[in-house]
Amino acid sequence: MDILLIPGLWLDASAWDDVVPAIEALGHRPVPVSLPLHASATLDDQVAAVLAAVDAASGEPMVVGHSAAATLAWLAADARPDRIARVAFVGGFPATDGRAYADFFEVRDGVMPFPGWEPFEGPDSADLDERARHDFAAAAIPVPAGVVQGVVRLTDERRFDVPVLVVCPEFTPAEAQEWIAAGDVPELAKVKHLDLVDLDSGHWPMFTRPAELARLLAP
Template sequence: MDILLIGGLWLDASTWDDVVPALEAHGHRAVPVALPGQGDGSRSATLGDQVAAVLAAVDAARGEVMVAGHSAACTLAWLAADARPERVAKVALIGGFPSGDGQTYADFFEVEDGVMPFPGWGPFEGPDSADLDEAARRDFASAAVPVPEGVAKGVVRLKDERRFGVPVLVVCPEFSPDEARAWVAAGDVPELAKAERVEYADLDSGHWPMLTRPAELAGLLAAAAKA
C-alpha cells in the first residue's frame, strides 16, 4: 500500500527520511508529501494550498492509500479522508488529533511578519521533547521552517460524513492510549467520537517519533496498513 507521510508544523518532507526505508522494508511505498510553505520558500501559502498538495498525492497513489499525519497535520490527513473517502483506506494520526469544521488549523503561537516561527523549546518541555538531546534540539530549531500565516490561521472545512467510515489509527507517543481514549470519550475530539473504527497504538517516544523512533513508527504504520 502507498503510505503518504505529512509532517506537522515547521517540518519539511525530509523529516521522514529515516521512516521511508523502514516502511519500504515492510513492503510499502512511502511518499513524504512536500507541503507548500514548509520547505519551498513560500511565505504566502495557505491551508488550501496544503490540502491541494495532499489530495494531489492521494490522486497519484496506486489504489487505496493510507494517509499519515503528524501533530497539526493530523487535520490534513483527516481532510484527505473527507475529500477522498473512497480512496483513503486508513488514516494514521501521529501525536495529534483532527480539528473540526470551522476551527482554525493551527493558530497556536505568535505570528511575526506573516509567518509563525518555531517558538523555541519552552512550550515543549517535558514528555514532548524528553527524548531529544541538546544536539537534536539545536538541529531541529535550526532547520525549522516558519509556517505561513495563511496556513496557521486557515479555517478547516469538512463536508463529507463518509469520512467517519474511514478506519483510524491513533499513534500515541508523548501521551498514552488510555489518555487519548479519555479525551475522545470526554468530547474533546468530536471528529474521532463519531468515527466508526478507531484503534490506538502506544509508542515510547516524544512528540517527534519520526526523528527518534523511526523504525518503531514505521512498524506501527506498516502493521496498520495490513490490518
C-alpha cells in the first residue's frame, strides 16, 4: 500500500525521513508529500498537492496528516472518497467546513512563523531534548498566510465512509473519545469506521518515535 505522509505546520516532507525506512521495512511504500510553502501559497495550493499525490498513488492509498494537516488529509477524503483506503490523523483533528485552516498564531509580514516553544510546553514537547528543540526551531518554515487563513470547504458526505485512524500521542484515546462525545470534533462524530490508538510520545512522534509510529500506520 502507498502511504502518503503530509507534514504539519512549519515542516516539509523531510519531517518523515525517519518514518520512511520503518514503513518500507513493513512492506509498504511511503510517499512524503511536498506542500507548496512559497510566500504566495494558498490552502488550495496545498490541497492540490495532496490530491496530485493521491491521484499518482498505486491503488487506493492511505493518507496521513500530522497535526493541522489532519485537515488536509480530510479534504483529500472529501475530494476523493472512492479513491482513498484510509485516513490517519497524527496528533490532530480535521477542521469543520467554513473554518480557517490553521489560524492559530500571529501572522507577520504575510506568514505565520514558528512561535517558539512556550505554547507547546508540557506533553506536546516533553520528549524533545534541547538539541531537538533547537534543530526544529532553526529549520521551521514560516507558513504562508494564504494557507493558515484559508477557509476549509467540505462538500461530500461520502467522506464519512472512509475509515479513519487517530493516533493519539500527547493525549489519550479516552480523551479523544471525550472530545468527540462532547461535540468538540464534529467531523469525527460522523465517521462510520473510527479507530483510536495510543502512542506514548509528544506532538512530534515522527522525530521521537518513528518506528512505533510506522507500526501504527502500516496496516
